[in-house]
Amino acid sequence: MKARVTVTLKTGILDPQGKAIEGALKSLGVDGVASVRQGKVFDIELAGADKVKAEAALKDAADKLLANTVIENYRVELIG
């Protein structure tokens, strides 16, 4: 089973990297970019086939390591 955990910065947390990317996009002349926030994507393969167990394991992984919940939110998706 494949899964994806997406980690993003919470609203209001300063993101200097996102700001720098936003500046670069503007200087490249990419139209219509209002703002950029940078995050992380983890593609994870799970050994079992139990969806409930998988979601619990992924949530555990995100809470314990993948995200720092002081500044980051995460989203867990099973993608079959």
Place this chain on the structure above:
Amino acid sequence: MKAAILVFPGINRERDMARALRLISGSEPAMVWHAETALPAGTDLVVVPGGFSYGDYLRCGAIAARAPVMDAVRDYASKGGLVLGVCNGFQILCESGLLPGVLMRNARLKFICHDVHLRVERSDTPFTRGYNAGQVIRVPVAHGEGNYEADEETIKRLEGEGRVLYRYCSADGVVDEAHNINGAAHSIAGIVNDGGNVLGMMPHPENHVEDIMGCTDGRGLFAGLTAHLEKAA
């Protein structure tokens, strides 16, 4: 002093730290590998040194904070044991939950490597008793992620409880945005936990302890710790 210096893959300031501790306390610190599950018997100071543990993968300090030895450090700290984290060590202590908040990318995105001035906010702690309150010291910094941030509530609590021990300032002790090198909330360079026994700081006092380094302002921190532990013993 029976200091234990934690060693993680990618750490590179552990020998500077050992040299400073040996020089000032007169005792040889133990080097403790990250995979250990216990600290040496009788340890009275745990030091988490600077460097780039695990290449700063994922987030600075995130992987080191989950190393086996950190369970022993959490246990030791919960009993009041002294812990000092410098630079990557500060990041590791925040990631491990021993200190609140997080160290973000420097506000101006640059890696900063030069001397800075710090104002010592109080002198009545094991980590600052070698200095006077309000004293300005000069020590180096070398970091890309030293911008201390925490939620408003936490910052208010840190300030209210006098837990900010070191702040970035000018040579004459003025704390303002011009001298806040990395954009840290309230110019915070070093904080302690609610028990006052765990200090995390971004600057490197261990690199200003001998005349050959051009400055010895960092000695006070280690001299203070040594005096504190001798008195306790």
